[in-house]
Amino acid sequence: MDNRRDFLKKSALVSAGLAVPALSSCACLDTIRAKVPMKTRQVNSALVVWYSQTGNTRRYGRLMAKTMQKQGVKVTACDLREADLGKIGEYDLLVVGSPVFYYDAPEYVQQWVGSLPVLAGMPVAAYVSFGGPEGNQYNAACSILERLVQKQGVPVAQKAFMNLGSYPLSWAGDKINKTPWKHHSLPDRQTYGQVREYARYVLQQVAKGQPAEFSKKLTLREISTYFGPIWWTKRSIEKHYLMEDQCIACGTCEEKCPSGAIDLADYSVNREACVLCFGCLNNCPAQAVYMQYDGTRLIGFQEFLKAKKIKILEPAELKS
Numbered sequence: 232m233d234n235r236r237d238f239l240k241k242s243a244l245v246s247a248g249l250a251v252p253a254l255s256s257c258a259c260l261d262t263i264r265a266k267v268p269m270k271t272r273q274v275n276s277a278l279v280v281w282y283s284q285t286g287n288t289r290r291y292g293r294l295m296a297k298t299m300q301k302q303g304v305k306v307t308a309c310d311l312r313e314a315d316l317g318k319i320g321e322y323d324l325l326v327v328g329s330p331v332f333y334y335d336a337p338e339y340v341q342q343w344v345g346s347l348p349v350l351a352g353m354p355v356a357a358y359v360s361f362g363g364p365e366g367n368q369y370n371a372a373c374s375i376l377e378r379l380v381q382k383q384g385v386p387v388a389q390k391a392f393m394n395l396g397s398y399p400l401s402w403a404g405d406k407i408n409k410t411p412w413k414h415h416s417l418p419d420r421q422t423y424g425q426v427r428e429y430a431r432y433v434l435q436q437v438a439k440g441q442p443a444e445f446s447k448k449l450t451l452r453e454i455s456t457y458f459g460p461i462w463w464t465k466r467s468i469e470k471h472y473l474m475e476d477q478c479i480a481c482g483t484c485e486e487k488c489p490s491g492a493i494d495l496a497d498y499s500v501n502r503e504a505c506v507l508c509f510g511c512l513n514n515c516p517a518q519a520v521y522m523q524y525d526g527t528r529l530i531g532f533q534e535f536l537k538a539k540k541i542k543i544l545e546p547a548e549l550k551s
């Protein structure tokens with residue numbers, strides 16, 4: 232008999248399948264192209280920002296920054312929450328990095344881009360890090376560029392980098408022992424080579440003054456993003472709370488939560504506000520976040536790495 236997750240998955244796919252003809256007939260997947268001329272062909276200074284829950288996207292962003300610095304560019308690289316929005320107009324290039332969550336760029340990233348001032352022809356690029364081979368990554372990166380174009384950014388490139396998945400349901404219950412790790416990709420030298428190459432490519436495209444155009448692809452996974460995947464998945468999480476006696480009050484869960492759903496003052500989790508990013512569970516150093524799925528307790532990314540004795544290779548530039 233199907234378990235609940237399979238049932239939800241199948242229902243979502245069937246609904247999505249039924250919606251394909253309807254959606255294909257409406258011209259909703261517009262081409263993403265510049266609306267204004269590129270303001271410069273010379274990148275003296277760049278801003279590389281990322282949203283990163285478990286460090287993968289951050290690692291790539293930092294490596295891109297180092298690569299651009301080697302090309303003589305002055306780079307500010309930081310979490311997007313730390314970027315000084317008032318100074319964005321001073322940069323010659325903006326690169327935005329994000330994980331793929333639920334087949335798309337997280338709402339939080341999209342809102343951040345929406346909060347930017349007008350970019351007035353600034354070259355922009357996007358990259359995503361993702362955890363599985365079929366995760367709608369291209370479209371997720373397009374979502375970011377789409378918003379940047381609305382802010383008068385001029386798109387030059389986008390790229391997706393495969394990574395170790397950080398989605399706790401993929402190692403839930405006894406799957407942790409059964410999961411064949413060969414199917415999961417750890418970043419290696421080749422991956423980091425691709426990141427460096429992408430950083431150089433972005434600079435080259437700006438130097439050529441060549442804007443790029445992208446169109447989202449109409450895929451089943453793209454369509455499933457219209458059917459509230461977070462809402463559906465949340466229904467399968469039976470328990471989600473903080474264990475007061477185990478908590479060391481370090482504040483990591485509050486800091487990682489993009490929706491303000493956690494309040495350490497009373498150890499509460501607002502499950503309505505929660506966007507099910509697993510940032511709390513994946514990062515708690517004291518295993519004080521309790522989440523239950525299909526009758527078993529979920530473990531977070533850090534514990535998962537320990538259980539599987541997985542060590543993530545750091546690129547040489549970031550070791551010092």
Ligand SMILES: Cc1cc2nc3c(=O)[nH]c(=O)nc-3n(C[C@H](O)[C@H](O)[C@H](O)COP(=O)(O)O)c2cc1C
Nearest residue numbers: 283284285286287288330333334361362363366397
């Ligand atoms: C809530 C959640 C949803 C995810 N959804 C997807 C997905 O739809 N497609 C995919 O390829 N990877 C998915 N992943 C895997 C992440 O995109 C991947 O692990 C990414 O590298 C995490 O980046 P970070 O370490 O910077 O947070 C998901 C991970 C989480 C935690």
